[in-house]
Amino acid sequence: MPVGTAAPAIEARGLTKTYPGGVAALDGLDLTVRAGTVFGLLGPNGAGKSTTVKILTTLARPDAGTASVAGHDVLRRPERVRRAIGVVAQRSGADPTATGRENLLLQGRLYGLRGPALAARADELLARFALADAAGRPARTYSGGMLRRLDVAIGLVHRPEVLFLDEPTTGLDPEARTAMWEEIDRLAGEEGLSILLTTHYLDEADRLAERIAIVDRGRVVTTGTPDGLKGELRGDAVHVELRDPVDPAAGPSLAAALGASAGVRETVLDGRRLSARADDGAAAVPAVLAVLAGAGVPVAAVTVARPSLDDVYLRHAGRRFADADVDARAVPAGGVR
Numbered sequence: 469m470p471v472g473t474a475a476p477a478i479e480a481r482g483l484t485k486t487y488p489g490g491v492a493a494l495d496g497l498d499l500t501v502r503a504g505t506v507f508g509l510l511g512p513n514g515a516g517k518s519t520t521v522k523i524l525t526t527l528a529r530p531d532a533g534t535a536s537v538a539g540h541d542v543l544r545r546p547e548r549v550r551r552a553i554g555v556v557a558q559r560s561g562a563d564p565t566a567t568g569r570e571n572l573l574l575q576g577r578l579y580g581l582r583g584p585a586l587a588a589r590a591d592e593l594l595a596r597f598a599l600a601d602a603a604g605r606p607a608r609t610y611s612g613g614m615l616r617r618l619d620v621a622i623g624l625v626h627r628p629e630v631l632f633l634d635e636p637t638t639g640l641d642p643e644a645r646t647a648m649w650e651e652i653d654r655l656a657g658e659e660g661l662s663i664l665l666t667t668h669y670l671d672e673a674d675r676l677a678e679r680i681a682i683v684d685r686g687r688v689v690t691t692g693t694p695d696g697l698k699g700e701l702r703g704d705a706v707h708v709e710l711r712d713p714v715d716p717a718a719g720p721s722l723a724a725a726l727g728a729s730a731g732v733r734e735t736v737l738d739g740r741r742l743s744a745r746a747d748d749g750a751a752a753v754p755a756v757l758a759v760l761a762g763a764g765v766p767v768a769a770v771t772v773a774r775p776s777l778d779d780v781y782l783r784h785a786g787r788r789f790a791d792a793d794v795d796a797r798a799v800p801a802g803g804v805r
């Protein structure tokens with residue numbers, strides 16, 4: 469089939485899930501992942517990423533909504549979905565007492581592989597993930613990066629069509645992280661695997677994903693290509709670090725003054741941080757500082773940057789990504805939301 473018309477690798481519509489105790493983890497989540505691509509599900513802790521993955525991998529049932537993976541309905545054909553997917557969970561699924569090779573052989577047997585074909589597949593994966601030298605050592609002796617590579621290899625033993633990677637680089641050092649990124653690129657690029665990657669690293673989604681969905685409080689707040697989403701934000705991001713937190717009640721008047729005198733828009737005041745957008749950020753800085761000085765708001769630092777995914781998140785979720793985990797609510801100080 470020509471590229472673009474192939475059936476999606478993953479399709480989810482209106483997924484909702486409320487856990488006992490009333491926690492609404494998903495609130496109408498929609499998702500489409502094109503076959504052969506990496507899709508990034510991006511959101512802070514508690515946004516609903518893991519719950520989405522659990523439903524798509526048949527480990528949990530949604531309260532409402534539909535989903536299919538590799539063309540199979542997750543509720544009506546869970547056994548077919550399970551054969552078509554590989555899952556690399558946040559916590560290692562490897563048996564720490566078994567060697568790297570034994571872990572791969574065990575997983576292969578669970579999928580009905582046997583004999584020389586299984587041994588050859590295990591050796592191929594050990595070589596591919598640079599684990600051949602450590603193949604005979606118990607997994608508990610592996611470094612964090614090696615263990616993560618073994619986890620991915622385990623997820624691939626039965627040649628799945630769709631791979632779920634739940635926070636694949638959390639806890640890895642920068643070198644191991646880069647190596648994992650290269651491997652993920654290769655799996656989608658050369659091997660045509662469809663990959664759903666959940667992450668709370670903005671740079672990871674930016675680097676790896678063809679498309680991303682930003683999830684906040686159980687819903688997709690925006691979706692698109694990383695560049696497309698950044699491109700929606702015209703001009704520069706101006707970030708001002710204030711010396712002291714500013715009363716949120718002062719936000720609207722500050723936003724109005726900044727808009728009138730400095731020509732900035734979409735001003736968001738969030739405690740000690742003020743963010744805004746400007747066609748030419750550097751040119752707007754002196755006027756921004758003058759308005760803040762006039763309002764008696766001391767400034768600690770100012771930065772001007774091209775829009776990042778962090779700015780995309782701020783625009784759509786109304787709070788900074790780094791603050792969202794602790795549920796710090798940004799106060800829109802005027803501007804669009």
Ligand SMILES: Nc1ncnc2c1ncn2[C@@H]1O[C@H](COP(=O)(O)OP(=O)(O)OP(=O)(O)O)[C@@H](O)[C@H]1O
Pocket residue numbers: 487488489491492493511512513514515516517518519520668
């Ligand atoms: N088994 C459960 N019982 C009750 N509440 C749950 C359960 N699992 C998740 N939750 C809650 O549902 C919400 C969504 O959680 P989920 O794990 O899907 O988020 P996440 O985006 O994957 O976060 P993380 O990155 O921390 O895994 C959170 O508020 C979480 O506390």
